[in-house]
Amino acid sequence: MWRALAHATRRQVLDLLVESPRTTGQVVAALGLDRHVVMAHLAVLRDAGLVLSERRGRVRMNFLNAVPIQEIHHRWVTPASGPWASALIAVRDGAEALQEGPGTPGLVDDRRISG
Amino acid sequence: MWRALAHATRRQVLDLLVESPRTTGQVVAALGLDRHVVMAHLAVLRDAGLVLSERRGRVRMNFLNAVPIQEIHHRWVTPASGPWASALIAVRDGAEALQEGPGTPGLVDDRRISG
DNA sequence: TCATTACGTAAACTATTGACTACATATAGT
DNA sequence: ACTATATGTAGTCAATAGTTTACGTAATGA
16 A cells, blocks of 8 residues: 555546546546556556446446555554654644654754764 | 655654664664665665654664654645545545445446446 | 774665556447 | 447566675774
């Protein structure tokens, strides 16, 4: 799934499909890319479980499957407590440097980075 | 950044760093992988802005930077409204099939998939 | 300053991806 | 049955990514 999300074109496809299901041809038209390229990306998305598709007559309708996205939730959001939760909350509160903690350098102090 | 998250080892590194900052050597020891492999992954994470690091004497301390992760949040988690929000809420409510909507097939009806 | 420890750089090699080309199949409508 | 439309499959190729190997640099402490 992460691999599937690693390509900008595939994220674009997801953005199209989250709006409404589309046939492969419609996705091709919307992106203005070669049909085979789009088909390959759709295949990756299907393998990742992010897209469900179904042949209907001579077209194939592609649906978004948001379920796998929940994994992102459960990794970073749901754990109401846990390291990720605090790290993300720290960011939200503009306290990115929190993690360095006491005894950890601020930014410039003495001489930190050798060179 | 997406590319950086696409590799399981790099996600493992992030899981280590979210817990606490570590030196490169500590990450290597924790993962039990070749030092160069870990260094390469750390370089990718640094380029993606997910890890900040700083040389201290003869070690290099690596810190998690959760800021970029917020991008994912703002795209899929936070969006109080918008297509992604409804898709994800549909999932939460166990209504994954919602999207197919009326006029769209259930699962088996007449004959959908030719073969 | 010398040995040890810890990180850095570069080259070589392999595997995986992504894009392109050519050919093939299946359905809708006439 | 025939044609146009829409999708499917296979093969090639360049680019990228990941790993391994070899050599190099810098700091700690005796």
